[in-house]
Each structure stands twice: as C-alpha cells, then as structure tokens.
Amino acid sequence: MTQHRPPLIRSRALALAGALGLAVLTGCAAAKKSDGEVNIYSGRHYNTDKELYKQFTAETGIKVNLLEGKDDELIVRLKSEGENSPADVLVLVDAARIQRARQEELFQPISSEALNRDVPANLRDPAGSWYALTRRARPIMVNPALVAPSSLNSYADLAKPELKGKLCLRNRASVYNQSLVADILQQQGAAATRSWLEGLVANVKPPFFTSDTPMLRAVGRGECGVTVANQYYLARMLSSEAKPGDKALAQKIKVVFPSPTHVNITAAGVTRHASNPEAATRLIEFLASPSSGKGYAAANNEYPLKGFGENPILNGFGNFQPSPVSADQLASGNREASALMVETGWK
Numbered sequence: 001m002t003q004h005r006p007p008l009i010r011s012r013a014l015a016l017a018g019a020l021g022l023a024v025l026t027g028c029a030a031a032k033k034s035d036g037e038v039n040i041y042s043g044r045h046y047n048t049d050k051e052l053y054k055q056f057t058a059e060t061g062i063k064v065n066l067l068e069g070k071d072d073e074l075i076v077r078l079k080s081e082g083e084n085s086p087a088d089v090l091v092l093v094d095a096a097r098i099q100r101a102r103q104e105e106l107f108q109p110i111s112s113e114a115l116n117r118d119v120p121a122n123l124r125d126p127a128g129s130w131y132a133l134t135r136r137a138r139p140i141m142v143n144p145a146l147v148a149p150s151s152l153n154s155y156a157d158l159a160k161p162e163l164k165g166k167l168c169l170r171n172r173a174s175v176y177n178q179s180l181v182a183d184i185l186q187q188q189g190a191a192a193t194r195s196w197l198e199g200l201v202a203n204v205k206p207p208f209f210t211s212d213t214p215m216l217r218a219v220g221r222g223e224c225g226v227t228v229a230n231q232y233y234l235a236r237m238l239s240s241e242a243k244p245g246d247k248a249l250a251q252k253i254k255v256v257f258p259s260p261t262h263v264n265i266t267a268a269g270v271t272r273h274a275s276n277p278e279a280a281t282r283l284i285e286f287l288a289s290p291s292s293g294k295g296y297a298a299a300n301n302e303y304p305l306k307g308f309g310e311n312p313i314l315n316g317f318g319n320f321q322p323s324p325v326s327a328d329q330l331a332s333g334n335r336e337a338s339a340l341m342v343e344t345g346w347k
C-alpha cells in the first residue's frame, strides 16, 4: 500500500534533518516513495552497509533510501514525525535503545518465519517489535605490564582491592555500561550488584572517560591497567583503518573474556507508521540472514548472530561464553541498573 504524502512533509522532514545534524546520504529518505522502495533510519555509519543495501536492491528490486543519524536523535526524530514519518525501518545500537524506541511505540510487531529462524530467541523482542542483526561483546581489556590477565576471570574480579587506582571506566551516561550493569543485576540480584559496583568505583582511576577509544589508548600507554570496552574499538585500533599510533597501543592490550561475557546487539524493527511494511520486513530478513549478516557484522568488527564469524582480528581475541541474559532483559533492567550506578558513585 502506498501512502501519498503532501510536499509539506518532505520539507518538514528535511528541516528536522538539518536541525538534528542528520545526513541524507542516499536518495531522499523523506520523499514519498513507491511500493518498490524502503526508507531506513540507521544509527550505523559504515560504507559497507550501503553495499549490502545495494545487494538487497539487486536481489529484490526494492530500492533502499538511507538516512543516518545518532541513535537517540533518530528516536526523537521518529517521535516528532509521528504518522507522517517516511521511515519504514529503524536500526539502533544497544538493546536499551531499541527497547526505548519500542516503549515510545515507534515499532509495529512483525511475524516472520525467516527472522524466527535466523535470530535466536534471546536476541529479539518476544513480541516481535525488534530483531538483532549483530552482536558485540564488552570484555575486560588489560595491560599485562600492570595487571596479570590470569587474575581476572569474571567482572566480579574488577572489584578486587588490588586493582585500586588501576581500573579505568567510561562514564555512566554510556548505555554500554548501563547494559553491562543490567546484565550483572539480572544474574546476581541487586544486593550483590550494589557491592560489586562499590568495589568497582573504589578502584577507579579518574577521570571517567566519555568514549571507549581514548580509554583503550590510556590502557595501552599504561595510564590504566584494566578496563571494559566493546571488542570492536580494540579491533578497529588493530586494523588497517587505525589512526597512527593506535596499532602500537592496541598491541599492548590483552582481551580477557569473563565467564560469561556481556553481549549486546545492533537491532532493527519495522516502524509503526511504515508505508511499506512488507518491503521493510524483507530488508530486515535480508540483513539478519546468515550470508548478509556476516557482512553487516564485519563492517564494524562485530560478531554475527550465531557463532563467532571469520574476522581474523576477532578470532585472535579468542571465543567466549555469552551471558545467558537476553537482550530484552538487558533493556528492562536499564532503569534499575542506572539508579544503582548513580547511588554507588559511578560518574
């Protein structure tokens, strides 16, 4: 079904794009479209994604218009566009964010045999509003000159008093850390999580970082002995795309996968007001399928939905036991986890 929208909508959407600093990269996501088109709002920013969208078009004849933006800004944008939104698919990073979009009623549930087959049950919304496309891990990263990797087997070990002044952390505004704490909370309960957080905060060498990469550089330089970071940041520092000097710093860092390791997702859903939900579902099925899922994960040195993939840098880090906590549970524990972080002094 095609909905014809007045030209007003287009200019309003583009004005919003300007106000929010969003880039319209391929085609015009805000233009009215035919049944043979699908508009995707994505929090991802990789050229290889565009190659996959082209491949989808080649296979299905459905054109993909891409609008990239920051995750939280895309949620605000979709909300403000309401039923006039031109978006059919929303792609966001982190379970907590995708669940926030669901709570804002930005998705419509879909049912798809292909998605139920390709996306494990713990990596999708039980009601079918969103589906994971890739997985990312948040392991411990150590500078062995300062901290013995063999002394660390679990996230609990980061609270040991002997790490005082050696632990660097990203700030609590990071949804990645909120989800990590939600994971521990789900596994161990509030009392144990609180005392773990107190130990962690007591060990922190300030300042709290605002992103993972500078924190990893500090570990590489020996300013910090240990941290937790998403694996793709270290992989990027080790890759050919690395900034000068980063590779040498990254090579000083050892990845320690705690047992179990916290895993998060990139996920997608069909928007509530999608004018082309069938095409949108087909695009998500395509991205979640084992063959194109490989490429989607590879773009950001992430893991596919099943197994560990073939990325040589990631394989060099070793494999891990993923946490049993589902993406849905990570999201629903976010509020309590964030409150505990505030109470225990995580800056």
Ligand SMILES: [Fe+2]
Pocket: 230
């Ligand atoms: Fe990230």
